[in-house]
Amino acid sequence: MAKYKKGKGKLQGPSMAQKADRHILYEASVQAVDHEVEFLSDTYFALRGRRPRSLREDFCGTTNAACEWVREHKDNRAICVDLDPEVLDWGRTHHIARLDSDQRKRLKVIQGNVLEVKTPPVDLVVAFNFSYWIFKTREVLRSYFRQAHKALKDDGIFCLDIYGGPEAHEEREEETEYDDFTYVWDQSRVDPVTGRSLCYIHFKFPDKSEMKEAFTYDWRLWSIPEVRELLSEAGFSKSTVYWQGTDEDGDADDVFEPVEEGDADPAWIAYIVAER
Ligand SMILES: C[S@@+](CC[C@H](N)C(=O)[O-])C[C@H]1O[C@@H](n2cnc3c(N)ncnc32)[C@H](O)[C@@H]1O
Structure with a gap:
């Protein structure tokens, strides 16, 4: 029966994203x-x-x-x-x-x-x-x-x-590496007509897990x-x-x-x- 095992021998537990605050x-x-x-x-x-x-x-x-x-x-x-x-x-x-x-x-x-x-x-x-x-x-x-x-x-x-400058008006993501995680600033939607900027913070971890949309900012760019x-x-x-x-x-x-x-x-x- 041993040939039917599918596990990779790794203990499953919560991911770094699940454990993070x-x-x-x-x-x-x-x-x-x-x-x-x-x-x-x-x-x-x-x-x-x-x-x-x-x-x-x-x-x-x-x-x-x-x-x-x-x-x-x-x-x-x-x-x-x-x-x-x-x-x-x-x-x-x-x-x-x-x-x-x-x-x-x-x-x-x-x-x-x-x-x-x-x-x-x-x-x-x-x-x-x-x-x-x-x-x-x-x-x-x-x-x-x-x-x-x-x-x-x-x-x-x-x-x-x-904050401001041309980059504030672009739909773009920027990553910053820290020791235990990566901070992602996501300018997801920038609307030149209303001035609205919808941004998120995501976090990524060394075990490849992610905390998506940990924070949401629905802003006007003043x-x-x-x-x-x-x-x-x-x-x-x-x-x-x-x-x-x-x-x-x-x-x-x-x-x-x-x-x-x-x-x-x-x-x-x-x-x-x-x-x-
Ligand atoms: C971007 S966080 C700011 C956190 C902190 N000031 C800092 O420097 O990182 C925005 C905070 O504003 C709060 N907030 C949003 N609208 C508010 C309002 N009308 N009155 C009081 N707090 C509000 C939210 O609950 C949230 O905690």
Whole structure:
């Protein structure tokens, strides 16, 4: 009977994709919260002459940046806002539970809509990883910016990130290799008529398994001038673009400097810092 065996002698078990946690992979590939927190603190200090102490993280997802914020200084406080109970629960288990009790007291999580939530005035409101691109009309994006404006103290600052360049308008996939997995950024559909961009993050593993569409982004591709005009219409007195620098090899580094003009890079990332 032995000749009728079909197995290859390998024990079957869950694949690497089945065992992986999509939020851990996302944070390892997409986020650099230590750089974000440093940029926020230094930029606020340069503009206002004091260190910011209170922050509201809109679209907070796993609360990773807010947790870094409260760890960074004993007087730092954070409010995190996200609509999705699943991602907030993940953040409670994986980040908030690991804070010490003093840090935990200085952090508040709100399951809510950034278009409606009301919070005490803060030094900084932040919306990172292009999350505000979920708002697809000028009216809705302006109304979100008004909410951010209302949430700030008189000398408060609102910080957003943005990407662009010709590659942002192409339907293309780009892979980045990490030690244990490959990150795939998939600009699946880009529509020049509506400005809509439908993107996915997939993850691939050394055992050839894949986690397809681990995250979906249904966005409008906003431009820097459009965002700045809407910030102004929402009441912000000034906005400044911080452009990413390059090292001696011409590769992007982690230094963002204020600019009046940018380079026609095929793919760029910038921060927009709006003063109340
Ligand atoms: C791209 S993730 C951003 C995660 C995180 N900010 C980062 O930097 O990686 C977008 C998050 O926005 C949340 N979200 C979408 N619409 C929202 C809304 N109207 N109000 C609050 N959160 C919202 C989603 O649940 C999701 O967790």
